[in-house]
Amino acid sequence: xxxxxxxGGDLVQPGRSLRLSCAASGFTFDDYAMHWxxxxxxxxxxxxxxISWNSxxxxxxxxxxxxxxxxxxxxxxxxxxQMNSPRPEDTALYxxxxxxxxxxxxxxxxxxxxxxxxTLVTVSS
Amino acid sequence: DIQMTQSPSSLSASVGDxxxxxxxxxxxxxxxxxxxxxxxxxxxxxxxxxASSLQSGVPSRFSGSGSGTDFTLTISSLQPEDFATYYxxxxxxxxxxxxxxxxxxxx
Numbered sequence: 001x002x003x004x005x006x007x008g009g010d011l012v013q014p015g016r017s018l019r020l021s022c023a024a025s026g027f028t029f030d031d032y033a034m035h036w037x038x039x040x041x042x043x044x045x046x047x048x049x050x051i052s053w054n055s056x057x058x059x060x061x062x063x064x065x066x067x068x069x070x071x072x073x074x075x076x077x078x079x080x081x082q083m084n085s086p087r088p089e090d091t092a093l094y095x096x097x098x099x100x101x102x103x104x105x106x107x108x109x110x111x112x113x114x115x116x117x118x119t120l121v122t123v124s125s
Numbered sequence: 126d127i128q129m130t131q132s133p134s135s136l137s138a139s140v141g142d143x144x145x146x147x148x149x150x151x152x153x154x155x156x157x158x159x160x161x162x163x164x165x166x167x168x169x170x171x172x173x174x175x176a177s178s179l180q181s182g183v184p185s186r187f188s189g190s191g192s193g194t195d196f197t198l199t200i201s202s203l204q205p206e207d208f209a210t211y212y213x214x215x216x217x218x219x220x221x222x223x224x225x226x227x228x229x230x231x232x
Binding site: 044047060062095105106109112115118 | 126157159161163167168169170171174175180210212214216217218219220221222223224225226
């Protein structure tokens with residue numbers, strides 16, 4: 001059974017840093033690209049970032065580019081999101097998501113087949 | 126970026142009703158369109174990928190159609206467990222973008 005378990009969500013002050021983690025199991029982690037998707041309070045789903053199977057390519061939404069960094073450790077079956085200089089508008093439930101493909105090219109043509117339950121990040125002073 | 130517009134943003138329906146949700150892309154995306162179901166407190170779930178391919182394990186009352194810029198998700202006979210929010214997502218190019226969601230409520 002595929003499981004994606006996020007952790008690390010917390011209350012953080014604007015400008016500080018936070019690192020989210022996702023522990024994956026039930027599939028061959030290093031065969032697939034992975035993503036982070038968030039949902040702000042009362043809003044819809046927003047894709048944040050994606051990373052290829054071997055960390056060879058990473059992509060970001062414009063709203064987080066230059067502030068957030070996605071990474072993965074295939075030996076540990078783990079995905080990470082380093083959130084630097086978070087802003088109040090980054091307050092959201094962050095989901096770890098499995099891709100059906102191994103890479104995230106410009107022309108993606110994939111879909112998300114498994115999602116975690118999410119970890120809540122609140123950015124506030 | 127490709128903008129995805131869903132309509133309606135919410136609807137009320139009864140068990141057994143046929144429900145149709147539409148999604149329009151701001152540019153042509155061929156058939157690279159996915160549909161997800163999201164219930165409060167649960168992980169989102171893929172229903173349809175590539176516009177009309179039913180994800181394994183999803184009931185056949187769900188169907189998708191469309192190509193180019195206009196797409197439709199249809200629930201042929203609404204069941205109690207189908208009350209949720211539905212999102213379309215374009216899979217054509219990064220940045221990946223979702224529609225604003227359609228909340229399906231009990232009438």
